[in-house]
Amino acid sequence: MSNAENPPRPVTISQVKTEAELWQALAIREVVFIEEQHVPEGIERDAEDVKAYHVLAFQGGHAIGTGRLVMLSEPPPGETGRWAQIGRMAVLQAHRKARVGAMLLTSLEDEARRRGVSDVVLHSQLYALEFYKKQGYEPMGGVFKEAGIDHLKMRKKL
Ligand SMILES: CC(C)(COP(=O)(O)OP(=O)(O)OC[C@H]1O[C@@H](n2cnc3c(N)ncnc32)[C@H](O)[C@@H]1OP(=O)(O)O)[C@@H](O)C(=O)NCCC(=O)NCCS
Numbered sequence: 001m002s003n004a005e006n007p008p009r010p011v012t013i014s015q016v017k018t019e020a021e022l023w024q025a026l027a028i029r030e031v032v033f034i035e036e037q038h039v040p041e042g043i044e045r046d047a048e049d050v051k052a053y054h055v056l057a058f059q060g061g062h063a064i065g066t067g068r069l070v071m072l073s074e075p076p077p078g079e080t081g082r083w084a085q086i087g088r089m090a091v092l093q094a095h096r097k098a099r100v101g102a103m104l105l106t107s108l109e110d111e112a113r114r115r116g117v118s119d120v121v122l123h124s125q126l127y128a129l130e131f132y133k134k135q136g137y138e139p140m141g142g143v144f145k146e147a148g149i150d151h152l153k154m155r156k157k158l
Contacts, residue, residue: 009060011100013107016054016066025054025066032090039147048087055107057091057100065091067104069111072121081118089122105135113158120158123151 016022026045033039048070057065067089075083086108091100112120123146124132129139137154144151 008098011057011059011064011098011103013055013057013103015111016056021056021063022049022054024063025056025068028056028063028066028092029088029090031092033088033147036093037147037149039149043147053108053111055104055111057095057104059095059100064095065089065100065104067108069108071115071117075119076121079119082116083119083121084112084115084117086112086120086122089128101131102135105132109156109158117158120156122154124154126150126152129154 016025026049029044030041033044034041048068052068052070054066054068056063068087070085070087072083072085075081086105089101089104091104109120120137121140122132122137124137124139126143129152132154135156137156139152140155141153144153
């Protein structure tokens with residue numbers, strides 16, 4: 001709750017640098033994907049987690065959101081450039097629709113630009129399409145299932 005005397009506390013985004021911070025990111029994903037969306041635990045965490053660039057959103061010292069950037073070894077067939085994939089975007093339910101997701105995405109895209117990435121792809125759950133469209137992502141291809149949930153591949157040129 002916020003008002004003129006009690007303004008909303010600022011949200012900051014920072015890179016995950018320690019193992020403890022990675023556990024905070026994984027804990028948010030556990031709440032959002034495993035508990036809320038019933039994604040099987042065995043596929044929520046994967047081999048990319050050790051290599052990925054992760055970010056955390058903090059408010060008042062509490063971690064409230066996370067996301068990750070994974071470099072792709074090569075562009076998709078027929079494409080050129082340096083590609084990366086954003087994923088595991090998760091904001092705790094009580095903090096949604098307050099621009100935390102947009103801040104996380106912007107921060108991951110900033111890192112992708114620093115790495116010379118030309119194109120970012122992601123797999124959007126159908127309900128989140130509008131969120132990604134608002135951040136400049138365009139659908140590519142058809143609907144497919146991932147973790148039992150309908151997804152669409154989306155792309156943004158940086
Ligand atoms: C998807 C998710 C990360 C978005 O985070 P968020 O912090 O709520 O999003 P933001 O507040 O930054 O939204 C930015 C804009 O997108 C809109 N938006 C966000 N989620 C939306 C949705 N599900 N449908 C339509 N619009 C949405 C917001 O209203 C806002 O619009 P505005 O720019 O006109 O104000 C969050 O809903 C979430 O964690 N969901 C559960 C996990 C999940 O499904 N992750 C995505 C897997 S593909």
